[in-house]
Amino acid sequence: MKQILGRQTMLELYGCKKTFLNDVSFIEKVMVEAANRANATMVQQYFHQFSPHGVSGTIVIEESHINIHTWPEYDFAAIDIFTCNLEMDVRGACDYLREILEAKKEVVNSHDRGNLAIVNQIASSI
Amino acid sequence: MKQILGRQTMLELYGCKKTFLNDVSFIEKVMVEAANRANATMVQQYFHQFSPHGVSGTIVIEESHINIHTWPEYDFAAIDIFTCNLEMDVRGACDYLREILEAKKEVVNSHDRGNLAIVNQIASSI
Numbered sequence: 001m002k003q004i005l006g007r008q009t010m011l012e013l014y015g016c017k018k019t020f021l022n023d024v025s026f027i028e029k030v031m032v033e034a035a036n037r038a039n040a041t042m043v044q045q046y047f048h049q050f051s052p053h054g055v056s057g058t059i060v061i062e063e064s065h066i067n068i069h070t071w072p073e074y075d076f077a078a079i080d081i082f083t084c085n086l087e088m089d090v091r092g093a094c095d096y097l098r099e100i101l102e103a104k105k106e107v108v109n110s111h112d113r114g115n116l117a118i119v120n121q122i123a124s125s126i
Numbered sequence: 127m128k129q130i131l132g133r134q135t136m137l138e139l140y141g142c143k144k145t146f147l148n149d150v151s152f153i154e155k156v157m158v159e160a161a162n163r164a165n166a167t168m169v170q171q172y173f174h175q176f177s178p179h180g181v182s183g184t185i186v187i188e189e190s191h192i193n194i195h196t197w198p199e200y201d202f203a204a205i206d207i208f209t210c211n212l213e214m215d216v217r218g219a220c221d222y223l224r225e226i227l228e229a230k231k232e233v234v235n236s237h238d239r240g241n242l243a244i245v246n247q248i249a250s251s252i
Contacts, residue, residue, distance in 0.1 A: 069132070074242070075245065119140060119201065
């Protein structure tokens with residue numbers, strides 16, 4: 001089995017409810033709840049309302065980070081969940097976000113971060 | 127040509143100088159410089175030193191975000207540059223980070239975020 005340091009899940013939500021995506025307080029509340037549902041340990045959070053529209057937000061978690069960018073003009077949100085705890089309930093967080101944002105379509109990709117085979121290969125060549 | 131809302135570049139740096147990766151002030155300084163080199167417009171930044179080791183940091187930029195997680199124990203750093211401005215000099219930022227952190231190996235992947243064809247398909251089906 002490939003040994004990795006973390007996994008990044010990229011969730012794309014299409015056809016979300018437009019007004020939700022432009023409401024920084026709402027987005028912050030649902031992202032915090034998503035972090036809770038994933039069993040993440042929150043360290044710090046920062047959310048920003050862009051003008052004329054759009055929200056960006058990051059929650060630094062002990063396990064790495066969770067963040068979101070919204071495009072209300074396209075009913076679209078891009079979410080990342082990066083965790084070094086592979087037992088975290090990422091799927092539960094994604095399901096919650098898809099439902100609460102009333103998304104009509106989701107696309108999920110995941111990407112392994114930090115291959116221990118490469119770490120060890122470099123360490124042994126020094 | 128595929129029309130997208132953003133592009134996420136995932137940079138993995140192996141064999142970095144260990145002491146650099148555990149120095150939150152240094153990491154913050156080089157990430158801010160990387161953002162400048164990419165011609166990003168910074169909104170807010172947040173960096174956190176973990177105990178016993180490791181740093182996480184996020185810079186919210188007008189164009190989306192830049193962040194880093196470090197594993198000093200593995201001489202490894204995972205960096206993300208997410209931008210909705212496809213003209214941003216992401217390659218310049220990656221080259222700078224690879225050099226300043228004295229990485230022995232880099233792995234770069236990029237992932238398109240927000241496919242306008244899907245946005246339009248859903249909008250026309252409502």
